[in-house]
Amino acid sequence: MTAIGSGRSDSPNRVLIAGASGATGTELLSVLRPTDLTVRATTRSYATVDTLERHGADEVVVADFFEPHDAVAAVKDCDIVYCAVGTPPSYRHVTGGKLVDRTGVMNLVTAALASDVSHFVFESAIGVGSSKCGLSLPARLLIRGSLKAKQDAESALRRSGLSYTIVRPGTLTDAPPRGDLVVGEGGHSVSGSIPRADVARLMAAAPFTPAARNRTLEAVSRDGLSETPRNLVDIDWAFDQVDVDLEQPRA
Numbered sequence: 001m002t003a004i005g006s007g008r009s010d011s012p013n014r015v016l017i018a019g020a021s022g023a024t025g026t027e028l029l030s031v032l033r034p035t036d037l038t039v040r041a042t043t044r045s046y047a048t049v050d051t052l053e054r055h056g057a058d059e060v061v062v063a064d065f066f067e068p069h070d071a072v073a074a075v076k077d078c079d080i081v082y083c084a085v086g087t088p089p090s091y092r093h094v095t096g097g098k099l100v101d102r103t104g105v106m107n108l109v110t111a112a113l114a115s116d117v118s119h120f121v122f123e124s125a126i127g128v129g130s131s132k133c134g135l136s137l138p139a140r141l142l143i144r145g146s147l148k149a150k151q152d153a154e155s156a157l158r159r160s161g162l163s164y165t166i167v168r169p170g171t172l173t174d175a176p177p178r179g180d181l182v183v184g185e186g187g188h189s190v191s192g193s194i195p196r197a198d199v200a201r202l203m204a205a206a207p208f209t210p211a212a213r214n215r216t217l218e219a220v221s222r223d224g225l226s227e228t229p230r231n232l233v234d235i236d237w238a239f240d241q242v243d244v245d246l247e248q249p250r251a
């Protein structure tokens, strides 16, 4: 198992799932639990620790990423950061302000830099920055605050010097993984929906996929396409490195 990037080790041992208690985070946990990686999961709630352990987390850290020192503690000794945090339903999606999508992600990026993390995977969204055409105007207006926050976080990650992959999924669903991924680049590429389980597989494989390094990619599933795709990329995802068999149902 070899990760790209220039961090402490070519063979990652410990990975962080920031936002493991969330819907994508839970899918990431189920993808990564069978691997030989030590999986550290985060939540803000002590009440969720048992659940995360039952779902296969080797370590659980209770952390609020608005607090820089919580981000430092969560990232400590991790080789890879998978960031799947997001703002819960709130008027702040419209108004913006202090959002985990900006402040929390930036605190994680800063902590990752200080901790010699080899690769940072960030779950952003179609609609952010150059991909705004992939989301309808009414939807963009409804979540303009969090879209701008994610745009700022994306920029901070690109500027950080960390090896990264930014995955911008379309509308997330809780459907089973389909494996029929359609991935584009450059913003105006693909639009539609995608199961969280497929996003998790893509995110899990990204640090082991040299062609995914330092790229910002839009992703939907073929079944979920809402318009003709363009600017598609053909990436040989290292699904085998994280034991993902797209033909098999999830555990």
Ligand SMILES: NC(=O)c1ccc[n+]([C@@H]2O[C@H](COP(=O)([O-])OP(=O)(O)OC[C@H]3O[C@@H](n4cnc5c(N)ncnc54)[C@H](OP(=O)(O)O)[C@@H]3O)[C@@H](O)[C@H]2O)c1
Residues within 6 Å of the ligand: 018, 019, 020, 021, 022, 023, 024, 025, 042, 043, 044, 045, 048, 063, 064, 065, 066, 084, 085, 086, 087, 088, 100, 101, 104, 123, 124, 125, 126, 168, 169, 170, 171, 172, 173, 196
């Ligand atoms: N909904 C969509 O259609 C869509 C489309 C594209 C992209 N996205 C983005 O994809 C990402 C994942 O979405 P999701 O629906 O799968 O996730 P989710 O279920 O909303 O989970 C969000 C996670 O963020 C954590 N979190 C929130 N605030 C935090 C804070 N201050 N400190 C630490 N952790 C915090 C939550 O942890 P606790 O609550 O346990 O503390 C939870 O684990 C989000 O960024 C979302 O904006 C969503």
